[in-house]
Amino acid sequence: xxxxxxxxxxxxxxxxxxxxxxxxxxxxxxxxxxxxxxxxxxxxxxxxxxxxxxxxxxxxxxxxxxxxxxxxxxxxxxxxxxxxxxxxxxxxxxxxxxxxxxxxxxxxxxxxxxxxxxxxxxxxxxxxxxxxxxxxxxxxxxxxxxxxxxxxxxxxxxxxxxxxxxxxxxxxxxxxxxxxxxxxxxxxxxxxxxxxxxxxxxxxxxxxxxxxxxxxxxxxxxxxxxxxxxxxxxxxxxxxxxxxxxxxxxxx
Amino acid sequence: xxxxxxxxxxxxxxxxxxxxxxxxxxxxxxxxxxxxxxxxxxxxxxxxxxxxxxxxxxxxxxxxxxxxxxxxxxxxxxxxxxxxxxxxxxxxxxxxxxxxxxxxxxxxxxxxxxxxxxxxxxxxxxxxxxxxxxxxxxxxxxxxxxxxxxxxxxxxxxxxxxxxxxxxxxxxxxxxxxxxxxxxxxxxxxxxxxxxxxxxxxxxxxxxxxxxxxxxxxxxxxxxxxxxxxxxxxxxxxxxxxxxxxxxxxxxxxxxxxxxxxxxxxxxxxxxxxxxxxxxxxxxxxxxxxxxxxxxxxxxxxxxxxxxxxxxxxxxxxxxxxxxxxxxxxxxxxxxxxxxxxxxxxxxxxxxxxxxxxxxxxxxxxxxxxxxxxxxxxxxxxxxxxxxxxxxxxxxxxxxxxxxxxxxxxxxxxxxxxxxxxxxxxxxxxxxxxxxxxxxxxxxxxxxxxxxxxxxxxxxxxxxxxxxxxxxxxxxxxxxxxxxxxxxxxxxxxxxxxxxxxxxxxxxxxxxxxxxxxxxxxxxxxxxxxxxxxxxxxxxxxxxxxxxxxxxxxxxxxxxxxxx
Numbered sequence: 001x002x003x004x005x006x007x008x009x010x011x012x013x014x015x016x017x018x019x020x021x022x023x024x025x026x027x028x029x030x031x032x033x034x035x036x037x038x039x040x041x042x043x044x045x046x047x048x049x050x051x052x053x054x055x056x057x058x059x060x061x062x063x064x065x066x067x068x069x070x071x072x073x074x075x076x077x078x079x080x081x082x083x084x085x086x087x088x089x090x091x092x093x094x095x096x097x098x099x100x101x102x103x104x105x106x107x108x109x110x111x112x113x114x115x116x117x118x119x120x121x122x123x124x125x126x127x128x129x130x131x132x133x134x135x136x137x138x139x140x141x142x143x144x145x146x147x148x149x150x151x152x153x154x155x156x157x158x159x160x161x162x163x164x165x166x167x168x169x170x171x172x173x174x175x176x177x178x179x180x181x182x183x184x185x186x187x188x189x190x191x192x193x194x195x196x197x198x199x200x201x202x203x204x205x206x207x208x209x210x211x212x213x214x215x216x217x218x219x220x221x222x223x224x225x226x227x228x229x230x231x232x233x234x235x236x237x238x239x240x241x242x243x244x245x246x247x248x249x250x251x252x
Numbered sequence: 253x254x255x256x257x258x259x260x261x262x263x264x265x266x267x268x269x270x271x272x273x274x275x276x277x278x279x280x281x282x283x284x285x286x287x288x289x290x291x292x293x294x295x296x297x298x299x300x301x302x303x304x305x306x307x308x309x310x311x312x313x314x315x316x317x318x319x320x321x322x323x324x325x326x327x328x329x330x331x332x333x334x335x336x337x338x339x340x341x342x343x344x345x346x347x348x349x350x351x352x353x354x355x356x357x358x359x360x361x362x363x364x365x366x367x368x369x370x371x372x373x374x375x376x377x378x379x380x381x382x383x384x385x386x387x388x389x390x391x392x393x394x395x396x397x398x399x400x401x402x403x404x405x406x407x408x409x410x411x412x413x414x415x416x417x418x419x420x421x422x423x424x425x426x427x428x429x430x431x432x433x434x435x436x437x438x439x440x441x442x443x444x445x446x447x448x449x450x451x452x453x454x455x456x457x458x459x460x461x462x463x464x465x466x467x468x469x470x471x472x473x474x475x476x477x478x479x480x481x482x483x484x485x486x487x488x489x490x491x492x493x494x495x496x497x498x499x500x501x502x503x504x505x506x507x508x509x510x511x512x513x514x515x516x517x518x519x520x521x522x523x524x525x526x527x528x529x530x531x532x533x534x535x536x537x538x539x540x541x542x543x544x545x546x547x548x549x550x551x552x553x554x555x556x557x558x559x560x561x562x563x564x565x566x567x568x569x570x571x572x573x574x575x576x577x578x579x580x581x582x583x584x585x586x587x588x589x590x591x592x593x594x595x596x597x598x599x600x601x602x603x604x605x606x607x608x609x610x611x612x613x614x615x616x617x618x619x620x621x622x623x624x625x626x627x628x629x630x631x632x633x634x635x636x637x638x639x640x641x642x643x644x645x646x647x648x649x650x651x652x653x654x655x656x657x658x659x660x661x662x663x664x665x666x667x668x669x670x671x672x673x674x675x676x677x678x679x680x681x682x683x684x685x686x687x688x689x690x691x692x693x694x695x696x697x698x699x700x701x702x703x704x705x706x707x708x709x710x711x712x713x714x715x716x717x718x719x720x721x722x723x724x725x726x727x728x729x730x731x732x733x734x735x736x737x738x739x740x741x742x743x744x745x746x747x748x749x750x751x752x753x754x755x756x757x758x759x760x761x762x763x764x765x766x767x768x769x770x771x772x773x774x775x776x777x778x779x780x781x782x783x784x785x786x787x788x789x790x791x792x793x794x795x796x797x798x799x800x801x802x803x804x805x806x807x808x809x810x811x812x813x814x815x816x
Binding site for chain 1: 549554566567569570571573574577578581582651652654655656657658659660661662813815816
């Protein structure tokens with residue numbers, strides 16, 4: 001199994017640079033947190049990793065394949081949950097799962113079997129035969145997560161995993177993410193919820209104005225920021241307010 | 253009160269900022285061209301009425317004014333009803349209004365003005381040249397225009413109030429989403445009904461006085477009021493009297509119908525206000541509980557669709573099943589099938605009533621000519637349907653395209669799934685039209701075969717162009733499919749499709765003519781004629797295949813390169 005390797009990744013919208021040469025490696029089986037203030041470039045990075053955007057420069061390798069040269073192989077191996085999952089309102093939850101399963105060439109029996117467990121885990125059973133247009137944001141998020149896991153991807157990329165989820169679902173989500181990494185899956189999650197990153201992630205990267213300004217475990221970040229007793233939130237605020245960075249070479 | 257209008261007014265003001273004028277210049281020019289065209293046509297028609305026979309002309313002008321007002325009021329009423337449901341129960345700003353300490357009386361006034369403005373501005377815009385033409389032809393003074401403003405204002409007030417009243421009552425009976433869905437269906441059936449009515453009534457017979465026993469009977473028939481209990485007649489009568497259409501101005505009629513309009517406007521507004529205050533809160537609460545009951549969620553339906561899509565690979569099949577299910581669960585889409593049924597009925601009916609016998613011994617010439625031209629007609633029908641149902645497919649996929657683009661499905665697979673979802677029903681319909689109209693025309697087997705083959709090629713090419721151009725120029729921001737059809741891709745598609753149909757018919761014209769001539773002259777269709785027809789069909793098939801594959805390929809490339 002391979003993880004994710006970003007090498008000198010750049011992206012510009014016209015003359016405006018959004019990513020200014022990002023490099024990082026996510027090891028297989030790692031739960032990696034990607035943090036940053038609004039507009040820092042988190043979603044752009046994720047969109048490039050999932051093939052929704054093309055990079056302006058640099059190289060992105062996911063699960064051992066180049067996203068530009070072998071997008072099909074990458075897509076077979078990843079599961080993606082966006083921050084605002086627009087789903088097909090006129091399908092029911094179970095029809096949607098069946099549809100996604102078939103996109104990944106799963107047999108109807110496999111879809112049914114795998115859905116059953118995930119539906120139960122996310123408390124979707126009561127609503128699964130209702131049209132998605134009747135779902136709340138949190139339920140859509142849970143359904144999108146369920147569909148992303150159906151084909152048992154090597155790498156799961158999640159943009160804001162807990163937005164709109166109730167406390168019980170948030171707790172289940174955390175357990176699920178931990179279990180996934182325990183089973184060898186790689187999880188790349190972008191989040192504003194620093195408490196989740198601090199509690200779950202093996203390593204985090206902080207992106208600010210298109211550049212990685214910190215990368216390492218939370219303890220490493222504390223040491224390098226010389227704030228041994230600080231929370232991740234305090235480190236994050238300190239770094240992003242002054243726009244400074246930690247010497248990445250010492251962390252990696 | 254002004255505060256409640258502020259958000260909308262501020263939005264309008266921003267539209268006027270630099271760049272805004274440039275953006276609206278094209279619609280303004282088109283609007284002015286439309287006005288000028290309609291005005292000139294109306295002036296010509298009214299002048300024709302009055303110059304041929306002044307007495308009859310005046311009666312015809314009055315009759316036409318009443319009919320136009322009836323049509324105008326009907327559109328206004330439906331527009332008001334649909335706008336009322338969406339503005340009063342589904343508008344995004346409603347939760348803010350309801351949470352704020354705004355009395356229901358004031359909320360009613362705001363919503364009434366909003367609904368009146370949104371529902372009537374297009375109808376008024378369209379009718380202005382007609383009203384001005386009447387004023388100019390009949391030499392109207394300021395009194396006519398003053399009466400026009402009052403009459404139109406009263407009609408708008410009446411239709412808006414009734415729209416609000418019915419909307420509030422409907423939403424109390426059905427949840428709002430279903431009510432709007434129901435209304436879109438009713439509106440479309442209403443349009444289909446008008447078309448069918450026009451064909452059933454055959455208005456052209458009204459201009460054939462010889463069908464009536466005496467001239468007096470004809471005049472009496474024309475002078476009879478058209479639905480006199482409707483505000484449209486009250487408005488038309490007041491304006492007709494003020495214009496002097498009835499020879500002299502009957503002030504008693506002006507007073508009576510004018511009073512009816514004003515009282516009708518006041519009474520309907522008061523009634524709507526009362527109903528709004530009593531029923532709005534419960535209606536709004538109910539509209540939040542909206543649930544859909546769908547027959548397309550039944551097992552038999554799903555099994556049928558899955559069975560029909562069985563010949564396709566799993567991923568394409570999944571997308572076809574998804575497209576068909578979502579289509580039939582969106583009443584805004586499937587309800588248009590009623591309109592389609594009306595079009596088909598009229599189409600075939602026209603072939604049935606064609607006066608072929610009147611052509612005497614040359615009837616068969618006309619029959620063959622019509623059967624041949626029918627190929628082009630069916631091509632245009634397929635074009636219109638593909639523009640409405642197939643072309644917007646990729647654009648409507650917009651917000652959910654992230655799912656397809658991050659899954660192991662190629663853009664080609666997505667587009668071909670859309671092609672098959674559109675092609676199969678459209679080619680079935682097109683072939684049905686061709687076969688039935690050829691049967692009604694009792695045309696030759698040879699022409700039937702040519703028609704069936706050509707329509708097959710054209711349908712594939714037209715649907716392929718609709719998918720390909722829709723993917724090359726998607727409009728992911730379009731709120732509904734009609735915006736896509738009316739956009740650049742729609743325009744390009746219509747032009748290309750029309751050219752393809754005309755080119756195909758032109759290519760086939762000469763060999764088909766040669767074979768007919770041989771047949772009419774009793775020579776029999778020989779090898780030369782057969783060769784010509786086969787060559788023509790191969791040419792049409794080849795051009796269709798090029799149109800299909802190049803546009804699909806272009807759509808695939810452009811959509812693949814597009815960033816989300």
